[in-house]
Amino acid sequence: MTARLNERGAMVQLLAMDVDGVLTDGSLYFAASGDELKAFSILDGQGLRLIQKQGLTTAFITGRTSPLTEARARNLDIGYLIQGRTDKLTALRELSERTSIPLEAIAYVGDDLPDLAAIETAGVGISVPNGCAAVRESADWCTAAPGGRGAIREVCEWLLECRGVLDQLVDGYRAP
Secondary structure, eight states: OOHHHHHHHHHOOEEEEOSTTTTSOSOOEEOTTSOEEOOOOHHHHHHHHHHHHTTOEEEEEOSSOOHHHHHHHHHTTOSEEEOSOSOHHHHHHHHHHHHTOOGGGEEEEEOSGGGHHHHHHSSEEEEOTTSOHHHHHHSSEEOSSOTTTTHHHHHHHHHHHHTTOHHHHHHTTSOO
16 A cells, blocks of 8 residues: 555545455356346445444445345445446446545445446545456555455445544454
8 A cells, every 4th residue: 555545545534446346256156036136245245334334434336126135235334325327437426426525535446347437536446456457457455355255344444444443443452
């Protein structure tokens, strides 16, 4: 991380992210009944809760519409859930306007071409290593952890580190 990127990370007020390929590994599982299944990382969920406690707003912006995504967003108290939107940049701009948080103060995490413009426009654009080449190359940063396997936790810890509160938060979980 460069010092400039860390400065930009400290300014982030809203973390917006794609779902499939970022919060999941990008696989879709279907039961014989036709029911869809998704796997979400508990590590990511804990990271999102930590940044929310620090006052950051969270948002899912996804091209698919899924009751599982809605349930996960509800479970994690995600502030904004935008489903069925492949025009991620337009959705991000609408979210910025709705929250009065400027694009420069938004970090966006994505993995595929529909995320590209949002990654290029957000104050901090982030990719996951399982993202497509164009997204990885355009992002300000690419996580070490893949989507669905702790990438969002990594982003959350970085945001907390940029604010200088990560060590204190971790210490709060240590034995007295």
